[in-house]
Amino acid sequence: MGYPQVFLHGGSTWAEEASLDFSDNSNPLGPPPQVEEALSHAAELGVYRRFPAHLAEETLREYEGVEVTVFNGATEALLYALLDLKPRRIAVPWPSYGDYLRIAQLLGVETVRFPPWRLEVLKPGDVVVLANPNNPLGYHWPRDVVLDYADQVRRRGARLLVDESFLDFVRGETAAPDLPVVKSYGKFLAAPGLRLGALLYRHKAPPPWRINSLADYAVYTAGAAALRRHREKTLQYLDLEKPRFEAAIRKCVAYVPSAVHFYTVIGPPPPRVKTRPLGDKGVQGFRVSLKSPAANDVLINAICRNI
């Protein structure tokens, strides 16, 4: 639709066929059952006829252990974070999530893409947007490494904004409250259509209605304990499924080691399954995301061309 290729996205809309969609990097276990139940309830009760109460913020504050301001997806939260930080340029350790570049365009600021360790490209006033874990490569830096990186960025007169949209898929700690952090909950909740994201700090002037009532009700009703249980189940699933998947594809292709549930695989995309080609990010490969064990077998077969 006239957007530059860099704004391409994995996943699919509710109006598309979504079977064998390995481009969608949301939680392979699906949404927490309590969130799905609460969503049906919310629809029956007609909570969408009334304004949100922003009570999801209480649940997420308890889940994260830091201040939270919810937004209509990380997409909106990112815009607010960058309005706060007033960057002269937006610098993105590349490859990374492409929407940072769209937002820079919207704000009318230049962008610079650089390998994460080449900090000499930075200038005073730059804001570095680091996706940790990274999308699409899946690397994860522990909290102390991120804080140290932020110090190095600061020494060059620049600042660091961290995007932790995939942090729930690793055993890692948030860089908040030491650094400004943005987060999507659409990945972990396997519910990108809820449009739930946040800043992990208290925003001084958030929009009055910044989240929809269905998402607000569902997350508040499910509660932080249900989210924590779902996170633990997700991590346990990945502990088992990642080594099995890697052992299978290692025999046929090269892939980038990943800390999360998705991988960058080197080479042309396989036939008959949907993957996320990465040519727009300068990577000669494609991203695939784990699903159920049976679906992953289909993916393994497609990648290894044995179907």
Ligand SMILES: Cc1ncc(COP(=O)(O)O)c(C=O)c1O
């Ligand atoms: C790293 C990263 N940040 C932010 C987003 C946007 O999240 P949301 O759907 O909550 O706007 C995505 C979505 O793919 C993402 O991959």
